[in-house]
Amino acid sequence: MPSVGSVDELKQILSDEQVVTSGAAMRAYDCDAYPLDKSKPFAVVFPRNTEEVSRVVRWCGETETPFVPRGAGTGLSGGALAAKGGVVISTKGMTQLLELDVENRVARVQSGHVNLKLTQAASEHGLYFAPDPSSQSVSTLGGNIAENSGGPHTLKYGVTAQHVFGLTMVGFDGEVIELGGPIADHPDSPFIDLIVGSEGTVGIVTEAWVKLSPDPAAVETVLASFSSTRAACETVAAIISVGIVPAALEIMDRKVCEAVKAAFGLEYPEGSEALLLIECDGEPEAALTEIQEVRRICEAQGSIGLQVAADEEERAQLWKARKKGIGALGRIAPTLVTHDGVIPRSKLPEMLDFVSKVGSEHGLITANIFHAGDGNLHPVLCFDEREPGMIHAAETAGQKIIEKCIELGGSITGEHGVGVEKLDAMKVMFSEDDLRLQMEVRSIFHQSELCNPCKVLPNQKGCVEHMRRWRGAAT
Ligand SMILES: Cc1cc2nc3c(=O)[nH]c(=O)nc-3n(C[C@H](O)[C@H](O)[C@H](O)COP(=O)(O)OP(=O)(O)OC[C@H]3O[C@@H](n4cnc5c(N)ncnc54)[C@H](O)[C@@H]3O)c2cc1C
Structure with missing residues (x-):
């Protein structure tokens, strides 16, 4: 493990400016965009190329120091936090x-x-x-x-x-x-x-x-409003079932609409409970034919308003709720946990009802903004982590939501990964034999416990202790 002279050694391997150990910096690197687990690294280093990364990793091996790769730190499952301390290897200096x-x-x-x-x-x-x-x-x-x-x-x-x-x-x-x-x-x-x-x-x-x-030759974009999330979800299934695969099919619920309205003054038809953003692209004639069919389906499914983008500026405006939605939710509560599960598209209405019920049972506000076309849900749990018991409430509600995804025939993550957040869910999703097999696959690459330890596969040694210590010390 790192000793008193370790910082000097790292500075010799790289340079003074490429090694940071100040308390403020360690706080900045103690988590990613998943706010519920924190863990302080010993140092953050900023190599500029493959060779410098290699030298740092060799040093970590010699000193038995855990190391964690880190990009921009926008991960939503705690993947880039230093679960056992050690060195965070940032790619911030490798942008070419x-x-x-x-x-x-x-x-x-x-x-x-x-x-x-x-x-x-x-x-x-x-x-x-x-x-x-x-x-x-x-x-x-x-x-x-x-x-x-x-x-x-x-x-x-x-x-x-x-x-x-x-x-x-x-x-x-x-x-x-x-x-x-x-x-x-x-x-x-x-x-x-x-x-x-x-x-x-x-x-x-x-x-x-x-x-x-x-670049596609043509892009056609429509924003359809619905008086219920159920109607929006059923429209997604109806579009896919006629054989159209839009370039994008995104849903935002009422909470998201309220947040973007308050933040950016965006207006949607009275009574909108959900927005469905649909984009078709390709050759001009094909894209136009597809979007016309999509509009027909939206109307048949009871859409209460259709906005069609006439040009690139209007298209950007229609995308605004989707692009800025999660940021705008910061107005609702200071802490947001964005979940990520996958379910069969036909189960979306049932799942959204479940999310709302679990949220209220645990005193959380819930919002949904997600890639509906592939059944990839993103329930956002909104709360204030400074209120006693709320972290536990969010963890419990999150686990229930993910277990429901499994029950409905889905999976524990669509795109945000397992990280530290879903270690328990891995045990629900996979049998002991499955998990052992996955560990064997990892061992093709290495059997070391130094490379981003405590992530993805549960039951690794000494993982909870460092995080608990740091969480306890920080509060
Ligand atoms: C507002 C918001 C919206 C998001 N939307 C989406 C979305 O639509 N789709 C989606 O999939 N995700 C989304 N995410 C999650 C996140 O942005 C992605 O997972 C993204 O790919 C993480 O990139 P990063 O550079 O921030 O990586 P980090 O958060 O720094 O790291 C993520 C993981 O990658 C590892 N890692 C980083 N760099 C390397 C490397 N060079 N070599 C090996 N491992 C490395 C880290 O160890 C960690 O496990 C969103 C996040 C936020 C905050």
């Missing part, structure tokens, strides 16, 4: 776009590159990076790869895994591993698939080859 190969529609990036910046750089060539988590203006490609992130448009275009062709990764012992390259279907692809979505538990991704997609 190394190659933009327009002809082959691929890019090579350092893992700290911000998602949206890649699309901005590619846009002058009529290209973009399709996975678009709602955090895309800040979250990094390394974080997106680690979480196998989705987003509004991944319903049609596929999640991050389908857009990663190659990786450079520093393994648990500092070894640099190169996999794949600028082409799809490389012989290494099955190994890349194991790493994407592994939540930083098998190594630190330092660079990636990613696919770029051509």
